[in-house]
Amino acid sequence: MIGAAQDWLEARVPFDDAARQQSLPLLDRAAQALLDADPTGRTPLTVVDLGAGTGKSAAWFRQHLTPRLPGRSIHWLLVDAHEPSLEIATQHLADADTIVTRLSGLPTALANHLPEHPAPGTLLLTCSAVLDVLTQGDVEAILTTLTTYQGVGLFLLSITADWHLEPAHPRDPELAEAFADHQRRDGKLGAEGGQAMLRTAREHAVQTTHGNSAWHLSAPRDTEFTRRFLTERVAAAVEAAPELEDAALEWLETRNQQATDQLNVTVDHCDVLVDARRSR
Ligand SMILES: C[S@@+](CC[C@H](N)C(=O)[O-])C[C@H]1O[C@@H](n2cnc3c(N)ncnc32)[C@H](O)[C@@H]1O
Numbered sequence: 001m002i003g004a005a006q007d008w009l010e011a012r013v014p015f016d017d018a019a020r021q022q023s024l025p026l027l028d029r030a031a032q033a034l035l036d037a038d039p040t041g042r043t044p045l046t047v048v049d050l051g052a053g054t055g056k057s058a059a060w061f062r063q064h065l066t067p068r069l070p071g072r073s074i075h076w077l078l079v080d081a082h083e084p085s086l087e088i089a090t091q092h093l094a095d096a097d098t099i100v101t102r103l104s105g106l107p108t109a110l111a112n113h114l115p116e117h118p119a120p121g122t123l124l125l126t127c128s129a130v131l132d133v134l135t136q137g138d139v140e141a142i143l144t145t146l147t148t149y150q151g152v153g154l155f156l157l158s159i160t161a162d163w164h165l166e167p168a169h170p171r172d173p174e175l176a177e178a179f180a181d182h183q184r185r186d187g188k189l190g191a192e193g194g195q196a197m198l199r200t201a202r203e204h205a206v207q208t209t210h211g212n213s214a215w216h217l218s219a220p221r222d223t224e225f226t227r228r229f230l231t232e233r234v235a236a237a238v239e240a241a242p243e244l245e246d247a248a249l250e251w252l253e254t255r256n257q258q259a260t261d262q263l264n265v266t267v268d269h270c271d272v273l274v275d276a277r278r279s280r
Contacts, residue, residue, distance in 0.1 A: 002102075003082030008232075009054050011225060016128060016157060019213040019269060020060060023156045026211050026273045027061075030124065030154045031068035033275050037121020044073040046114060046123050050103055050142065050155075051130030052078035055089030057156075058096065061126045077113060079106065103138040107145050114149060120277040123151030131158035131193030131272070132183060139189070139200050146276040147204055153274035157213055158194035159183070162268040167258070171251045178237035178244055185240070194270030207275040215267040219259050226259045229267075 034045060047065065049058035058078055066074070076096035080086050086098040101109040114123065125146060131139070146153050161180050165172050183190030194210065201208045217226045234252045238245045255263060 003080075003085055004053055006054055006085070006088065008228075009056055011228065012129075013056050015215045015217070015222075015225065016056065017060060019215050020064075020128070020156055022213040023211060023271050024064070026154060026156075026209065026271050027064055028068065029209065030152050030273055031065060033152050033277065034069060034072075034121055034124060037277055038119065041069065041072045043119055043122050044075060045069065046075045046077060046118075048077040048079055048110065048123070048125050050079050050106070050125060050127040051133070052080045052089055052098075052127075053082070053085045055086075055092050055096075057126065057128035057130075058089065058093055060128070061154075062093070065124075077110075079103070079109070103134060104141050106138075106141045107148060110145060110149075118149055120150035121152065123149040125151060125153040125155075127155050129157045129159070131155050131197055131270075132190055133188055134193060135187045136189065136196060136200070139193075139196050142197070143200050143204050143206070143274075143276075146201075146274055147206065147279040150277045150279055152277065153197075153272070155194070155197055155272045155274070157269045157271070158197075159191060160194065160268045160270050161191035164266040164268075165255070166264040167262065169251060169254065171247060174244065175234065175237045175248060175251065178241035178248075179233050182236040182240035194272050197272045197274070201272075201274045201276075204276070204279065206279050209273040209275075211271040211273075213269045213271050215265075215269070217263075217265040217267070219261050219263045223259045226263060226265055227256050229265070230255050230259070 078096050079099045081102045083100045099109050180191050189196045198208050234248045238248050
């Protein structure tokens with residue numbers, strides 16, 4: 001399915017923003033690479049947010065990137081296969097252009113929006129919470145785009161297989177495994193998304209760096225969000241492993257009670273920086 005529930009994307013914002021504080025060193029490196037490529041700052045930069053959804057990710061990148069590139073003219077492009085989400089995004093990012101396409105079609109779709117031979121380091125591809133919902137073909141298309149245009153890519157908040165719940169419960173690993181299976185449906189990369197990007201970039205002989213940006217959910221502060229998060233995880237896990245339904249619902253009831261006063265959940269994410277400025 002393409003397109004995420006709008007209220008889920010809205011509910012995630014404070015947790016994504018907090019997690020992306022841990023991504024700032026990678027954002028600094030990306031900004032430095034763009035500055036090094038054009039020290040005068042006179043060449044316009046194009047930033048393309050992939051899987052932009054309702055624009056929350058692009059808003060974060062804009063807020064944090066703009067002060068790191070003072071005076072630079074930046075053209076924002078939002079790409080997603082789900083047109084209704086992009087319509088919402090443009091209500092908040094009115095000056096951004098949008099492209100409705102699957103990411104497998106990115107090189108062709110961008111060709112109409114970018115100069116044929118742009119200077120190296122004048123294209124930045126970004127995303128948040130997207131690599132895990134892509135296929136290897138999508139990742140190849142992103143890398144092809146980066147190497148063709150000698151751009152920089154900063155891909156944040158890709159879910160990994162790791163989550164840690166405190167206190168632990170014997171069924172935690174089994175549910176994590178069923179959830180991971182669900183994320184791999186229809187050929188998606190799931191928890192391998194970040195690693196797949198790193199591996200594919202290295203195969204293209206492109207420089208990479210990576211980092212972590214976990215969500216930290218704590219009772220009693222985050223009771224409501226934790227409950228929603230766990231409920232959605234359980235629904236996905238049961239879809240992948242229906243035989244777990246009874247045990248999973250019992251687990252959820254226990255966890256929902258603990259979420260009021262004692263449950264802490266860490267959800268790990270992988271961040272990837274790809275620098276393809278010297279890739280031709
Ligand atoms: C979890 S949402 C993240 C949205 C946004 N980046 C954010 O952080 O709020 C994933 C987004 O990726 C889009 N998406 C998933 N697979 C895609 C594909 N193959 N091509 C283009 N967009 C895709 C979905 O439509 C959805 O908007």
